Amino acid sequence: MKRLFAxxxxxxxxxxxxxxxxxxxxxxxxxxxxxxxxxASEKLSNLYAAGNLxxxxxxxAKSLYLGGKTININGDVEDDLKAGGETILVKGNVGGxxxxxxxxxxxxxxxxxxxxxxxxxxxxxxxxxxxGGFYAxxxxxxxxxxxxxxxxxxxxxxxxxxxxTGDVKVEADELVLGDxxxxxxxxxxxxxxxxxxxxxxxISGVVDYKKLDQERFGSQGKFxxxxxxxxxGAFAVGTWMMKLVGALVSSFTIFLLLIKLLKNSSKELSTNxxxxxxxxxxxxxxxxxxxxxxFFTIFGIWLSGxxxxxxxxxxxxxxxxxxxxFGLWLMKLFTKKNAELSWQPVLLGALVLSTISMIPVLGxxxxxxxxxxxxxxYYQMLYKYLLKx
Numbered sequence: 001m002k003r004l005f006a007x008x009x010x011x012x013x014x015x016x017x018x019x020x021x022x023x024x025x026x027x028x029x030x031x032x033x034x035x036x037x038x039x040a041s042e043k044l045s046n047l048y049a050a051g052n053l054x055x056x057x058x059x060x061a062k063s064l065y066l067g068g069k070t071i072n073i074n075g076d077v078e079d080d081l082k083a084g085g086e087t088i089l090v091k092g093n094v095g096g097x098x099x100x101x102x103x104x105x106x107x108x109x110x111x112x113x114x115x116x117x118x119x120x121x122x123x124x125x126x127x128x129x130x131x132g133g134f135y136a137x138x139x140x141x142x143x144x145x146x147x148x149x150x151x152x153x154x155x156x157x158x159x160x161x162x163x164x165t166g167d168v169k170v171e172a173d174e175l176v177l178g179d180x181x182x183x184x185x186x187x188x189x190x191x192x193x194x195x196x197x198x199x200x201x202x203i204s205g206v207v208d209y210k211k212l213d214q215e216r217f218g219s220q221g222k223f224x225x226x227x228x229x230x231x232x233g234a235f236a237v238g239t240w241m242m243k244l245v246g247a248l249v250s251s252f253t254i255f256l257l258l259i260k261l262l263k264n265s266s267k268e269l270s271t272n273x274x275x276x277x278x279x280x281x282x283x284x285x286x287x288x289x290x291x292x293x294x295f296f297t298i299f300g301i302w303l304s305g306x307x308x309x310x311x312x313x314x315x316x317x318x319x320x321x322x323x324x325x326f327g328l329w330l331m332k333l334f335t336k337k338n339a340e341l342s343w344q345p346v347l348l349g350a351l352v353l354s355t356i357s358m359i360p361v362l363g364x365x366x367x368x369x370x371x372x373x374x375x376x377x378y379y380q381m382l383y384k385y386l387l388k389x
Contacts (some may be wrong), residue, residue: 028044035048038058045060046063047159049067053072054070056075061078062079075092084100084102084361085102093110093111098114103121105123106125111130111131111132113131113137114130115130115135127147128144132148132149133150134151143163143292146164147164153168153169163181166184168185168187172190177198183205186208187206188257189208191212195208201237252346259332261381266325272380291311326353353366
């Protein structure tokens with residue numbers, strides 16, 4: 001049986017080594033004021049990067065995932081772009097969809113698919129173009145670029161000064177249509193006052209206006225509708241509590257029952273964190289594919305089932321361990337030395353990671369990185385154990 005397990009992992013590794021999934025690249029700059037720069041000469045497929053200042057000058061052959069304080073994207077992205085930061089500037093064209101969350105977001109490029117943005121201030125220049133739908137929530141939205149699909153916008157002040165082919169739905173304290181505004185579909189909007197239209201602005205479809213009794217946003221773009229705000233707040237707190245309770249239960253269960261295994265995993269990650277993260281990411285994709293391939297071979301059906309069982313067990317362990325590893329990393333970050341495995345990092349990791357997971361884009365990226373690292377460490381440990389036998 002042990003040899004069969006070893007053979008299964010060996011087969012998965014062969015499939016892994018023959019696929020382009022290995023092209024994923026990780027760049028980090030977690031230290032204070034540490035920056036990450038990707039030169040234009042570099043050839044990258046999938047890129048994951050986090051740091052203080054991120055500058056991406058290279059063209060990315062597939063997708064780009066970023067988290068940092070200031071983000072500059074100058075190269076083109078063939079597939080999707082997801083980024084979260086204080087300031088985000090997008091100059092490179094994107095072949096897929098874009099998801100952004102930040103304080104200030106400026107877009108000066110063509111986007112082939114949908115654009116989703118949550119920001120304090122959002123500016124989309126006339127040099128840009130949105131090939132799909134436009135979905136935005138911000139204190140101020142200044143749209144100067146054409147939109148091929150529908151537009152759904154919420155904000156304190158919304159300025160539209162471009163052509164929108166689809167329907168437009170807006171909820172804002174102030175809606176302004178500039179001289180170059182051409183709305184080819186219907187306009188549905190809610191506001192305390194009627195739309196302010198320039199002389200040359202045109203609306204081809206039906207206009208549906210709902211007057212609001214009061215402004216929804218304050219002077220700083222903060223939501224002022226107490227009823228809606230309380231509902232949103234209760235939902236957010238409830239979601240956070242569910243995440244925290246789940247993380248605490250799973251983490252302390254692993255800590256109490258499998259502490260030796262957990263110590264080995266934390267030791268492996270302390271020396272090879274990013275190699276395990278890359279390994280974990282690729283295995284999450286390739287193990288299910290290996291199972292599908294094995295299923296259609298003459299003698300591979302039972303190996304396919306065995307592969308899926310191993311995959312499921314490793315994934316459950318990784319999910320339960322991710323917050324513990326994060327807690328150990330936090331303690332090392334602040335104490336400048338390796339922390340001992342005890343209840344403190346277990347509690348700290350569950351509390352902080354559950355909170356970070358509520359942050360759009362960036363929170364999911366952080367959780368995913370630690371999940372892949374944990375998954376990769378367990379794979380490495382199991383593989384080494386089976387080879388010794």
